[in-house]
Structures are given as C-alpha cells and as structure tokens.
Amino acid sequence: MNLFLIASFIIFTSILSIVIRRHNRTEKNRQEQFWEREQRANQVRRKSLDGLDYVTIPLDALPTDVMSQDVIVQDCLDTLASLSREKMVNLAGYTNTDLKLAYGTANITALSQYDQNFTLLAQTLQKWAETLYNGGYTAQARQILEYAVLTAHSDAGTSYRLLASLYDQSGEPEKVKALYQTALALTFPSGKTIARTLRETYSYISPADSD
Numbered sequence: 001m002n003l004f005l006i007a008s009f010i011i012f013t014s015i016l017s018i019v020i021r022r023h024n025r026t027e028k029n030r031q032e033q034f035w036e037r038e039q040r041a042n043q044v045r046r047k048s049l050d051g052l053d054y055v056t057i058p059l060d061a062l063p064t065d066v067m068s069q070d071v072i073v074q075d076c077l078d079t080l081a082s083l084s085r086e087k088m089v090n091l092a093g094y095t096n097t098d099l100k101l102a103y104g105t106a107n108i109t110a111l112s113q114y115d116q117n118f119t120l121l122a123q124t125l126q127k128w129a130e131t132l133y134n135g136g137y138t139a140q141a142r143q144i145l146e147y148a149v150l151t152a153h154s155d156a157g158t159s160y161r162l163l164a165s166l167y168d169q170s171g172e173p174e175k176v177k178a179l180y181q182t183a184l185a186l187t188f189p190s191g192k193t194i195a196r197t198l199r200e201t202y203s204y205i206s207p208a209d210s211d
Contacts, residue, residue, distance in 0.1 A: 041100035046107055055088040055118060055152050062147060063140040067132060076128035083121050090122075091115040092155055092188040122154040129162065142166045149179070155188045157197065164198055173204050180205050 057080055067073045091099065091111060099111050125148040133141035145163040148154040160183055167175040176198065183195040199205045 037101070038097050041097045042105050044100055044104045046104040047102070049103060049107060049110070052089045052114070053153075054114075055090070055121065057084040057121070058147070059084060063132070063137070063143055066137050066140045067135050070131060070135070072131045073128060076124050076131070079120065079124045080128075083117055083124070086117045087114050088117040088121055089114040090118045090153055090155065090188070092190065118152075121152065122148060122156045122159070125152070125154065126156050126159050126162075129159070133162065133166075138166060138169075149182065153186075155186055155190045155194070157190060157194045160194045161197065161201075164202065168202060173202070176202050177205055 129141040129144040164176050180198045
C-alpha cells in the first residue's frame, strides 16, 4: 500500500512538473511576443488619424427641451455640449500596442483622449435616457438610446438592455432581434456578452437569429 502511494505521488509530481514547465514555456513565449510587438510599435512613426470613425452629436435632433430644468438632465446636456466640440472615437478592444502599431507612438495620447471622450459620451447618453424614462418620457428615452446604440455604436450594455426593454414593451420583437444582431456585430469584447444577455432575457430570440 505504501509502495502504491509512493508511486502515485511520484507520478503526480512528475505530471505536475511537466505541466508547470509547459505553462512557464508558454508564458515565456507570450511575454517575448508581447515585448517584440511592443518594441515594433514604439518605432512606428506618426500616421494620419483622418480615417478614424469619429462620432458627432446631433444635439438639434435630440430631445434637449424635455425635462431641461431637471438637474441631472442639465448636467447631461452641459456634458454633451462640451463633448460636441471634442473628437470622439470608440477604441474599446484595442490595446495601446494595437493603436501604436496602427497610428504611431506619437498619436497615443490623442487617441486615449478620444476614447475617454467616447466613454463619457456613452455614459452621459445612458444617464440622460434613464432620467427621461423614469420621468415618463419613454419615446424620448428611446430616441436617445437609438442614437447611442445604432448611430454612435455605443457598447454600453445598460443602453442595449433598456432599449430592448422599450422595444419589447411596445410589442416590437423584431427590433429586439435586430438589436441582438447589432450586439453580435460589435467588434468589442462586450458585444458577445450583451448579445447573450438579450438572448437569455427574450425567449423569442433563437439560435437561428445568430446566423
């Protein structure tokens, strides 16, 4: 019995040693690839940013007159007015190394700012829509969310969930399914998570809707 235990322990430690060595080798290769890529990225010269998918805010087309005396709404409108004068790009899913390789090291500060501006835009639109929705202005909240998701391409899961809920409440399952497709098409990591949440929430979204 003792010999069996000893043999089992030797086999276990041998297998564990192999697994650890393999993991360390894989991690080492991953680290080497990362630093090699980072080194190449740091040597990329500045490139034009004209081709970026910049987001604009059509304030004249949004319901800025609804609940405009509300403190939260006022804060949202002030933020949007400020953002409308800035450049915004959704760069979710891209690492700094990705951005340096694509646009050059000298552009990384500007790109980071553009992405931060977009994140603030998505958060502000969601807060604005929620405030109007809670105030009974469902149609206006829907208008804001449709701009956020379908035009600005926000990847905020809360915006998708609230918009899907509004579509469902108004008896428009086809629009919920279309929203599901929009989430699936997102190139950002959050896209699949949003799509899975919608599929789990609304039973009429079937696996066939993923095609």
